[in-house]
Amino acid sequence: MRTLVILMVLMVTICAQTQQTTPILSRIEIEASNSEKMMQLATLYEVRAVNGNVMEIIIPSVHIKEAEEIAGSTAKIIEKDIHEQISKERLDEYPTYQQVQDQMKAWEDAYPQFVKLEQYGSSTSGYPLLALKVTDNVNEDENEPSVLLTAATHGDELITVKVMLAIMKRVIEGNGAIQEITELVNNREIWFIPVVSPDGYTRRQRYVGWTDPNRDYPWPQDPQHKSIPCIQGLRDLFTQHNFDASVDYHASGRMYMYPWAYTKQSPSKTQDFDIIAKGMAKYNGYIYGQISKVIYVAQGSSCDYYHWRHKTTSLAVEVGRSKVPHGAEIDRVVAENIDAALFFIEKAPK
Ligand SMILES: [Zn+2]
Known part of the structure; x- marks a missing residue:
């Protein structure tokens, strides 16, 4: 069976009790064993992009364990904090x-x-x-x-x-x-x-x-x-x-x-x-x-x-x-x- 690689962008708040704190975003790579599991993950979380057999999804950190269980494999953090990159996108063209x-x-x-x-x-x-x-x-x-x-x-x-x-x-x-x-x-x-x-x-x-x-x-x-x-x-x-x-x-x-x-x-x-x-x-x-x-x-x-x-x-x-x-x-x-x-x-x- 074809192996699918899923990239997950994790939303990790600095402290779980203070949910309004600016989140640290991390990118991890996780392997799913088949497309059925990929579909299951897509049902539960936001799909940000799909490129061939790589799917990028955004997931709050409290759901990581659940997602890992579905994916059936260990997750590897490959990029710890991508918040910086995301916040650089220009916002002045949009109203507050x-x-x-x-x-x-x-x-x-x-x-x-x-x-x-x-x-x-x-x-x-x-x-x-x-x-x-x-x-x-x-x-x-x-x-x-x-x-x-x-x-x-x-x-x-x-x-x-x-x-x-x-x-x-x-x-x-x-x-x-x-x-x-x-x-x-x-x-x-x-x-x-x-x-x-x-x-x-x-x-x-x-x-x-x-x-x-x-x-x-x-x-x-x-x-x-x-x-x-x-x-x-x-x-x-x-x-x-x-x-x-x-x-x-x-x-x-x-x-x-x-x-x-x-x-x-x-x-x-x-x-x-x-x-x-x-x-x-x-x-x-x-x-x-x-x-x-x-x-x-x-x-x-x-x-x-x-x-x-x-x-x-x-x-x-x-x-x-x-x-x-x-x-x-x-x-x-x-x-x-x-x-x-x-x-x-x-x-x-x-
Ligand atoms: Zn939407």
């Missing part, structure tokens, strides 16, 4: 969470007739969880199809915040000026959450403590699952407003995806999902399909949860080719995602 909040407030102040800022909870570290509602008669709960767009569930996927802010800007500034957008604002309740996980976004981390927010939703084999505050707040918001459709923005991979992630079986609404995903992909050439088939099996994701628990149309997007692109690449990824999002807002909640 404070700037995101300021922008949302500025839109509400400028357009109070159809823009409303709502705090739906607080994160583990105490950051406000904020959503922006955009619709005509924004202070009423009208009987219009509702749609939720979310980004930065994974705090290290910075490009998703740029994409979401650009979609928001297009909708807000287009209302009253562009007929198609005015009709959307008049006939939809559109909710935007540019940063689902402020704790992750402010630290540029996928994880909150030891929790992956997009593995933190209940799913059929863990229906009573308790979520961390940023996910529980979102679940409550969803229940409160009974959204008809939702799309969760991630990076990267250039993919539109729909349930299920937890199994390779397909939901009965597959054809409907496929029509929406295909329609979005027409704007940018992204590939599309069922999550467990186009990426890998994953348990406890937002996409599965909303369709499973609320029977709604739920999609996940992997935008661009990088979590933190630079320069013109940022503008390109943003531009290729706006019309596709407008298509989703119009078609998905029907």
